[in-house]
Amino acid sequence: MSWINKMIRLYTDGASSGDPGPSGVGIVYVLADGTTKEDRYFIGSASNHEAEFMALRIGLLTCLHHGWRQVSVCTDAKLVCDSVEKRYVKNKHFSTHLQVILKQVDQCELFFIKWIPSKQNKKADALAKLALREPLRRFNEEGV
Template sequence: MIDIYIDGASAGDPGPSGAGIFINYKNGKVENHSIPLGQMSNHEAEYEALITALDLCIERGIKMVSFRTDSKLIDDAIEKRYVKNKRFQPYLEKAIARIDQFELFFMKWVPSNQNKNADSLARQAIRKN
């Protein structure tokens, strides 16, 4: 099982934003992705990080994944397949459509101090905007 750590960050609300994705293949190989996202809110950046990471896994033919996020919003939305704020409904629908393509998918909330790689990559992406 591959571990994927994701984070979205925004310098303002909205503001310049970025996605950080850290993929650990657990065989010594890792991937770092720092993706500028333009102007958006922090929550939108979190969703964009998730969707982009799912796309990366699908492109690579990865079928079993364990995602980690420090965003309770993302973790709750994926677990319940529901969002209170309808502004995020299109993001959730995109994510679910991708998640359903995996043989095995886990999402786990982790404290920020366990998500430092993805956080650092997201902050680097903000500076690339």
């Protein structure tokens, strides 16, 4: 099986009501066979940027948990995309999130990240907003 047949596509988005305020993340996993899985979490109080970083953290954590180590991420968060590509973020508050993400990325066999327009990320956006409005599941690092 070629590497392209094992690649997982990950769409992530974060939403916040306030800056900071109650926040949620939405994640869509497109598996190698074309099936999709969806996830959403309420993450408590965060800024929108922080929610975007958390969406990627949670998505990668889930991928690694399931043994999916070839990951292509699509995000409409330019700050997150640029920070991961450069392996640097100026804001110290986001630096903690970036360090966790980079450790996760280093565990992947293949990793790609690209920025996409919001209109191409509608499902992850809807899930993030739903997690914000209906906080049924709170993210917990141990309970992926």
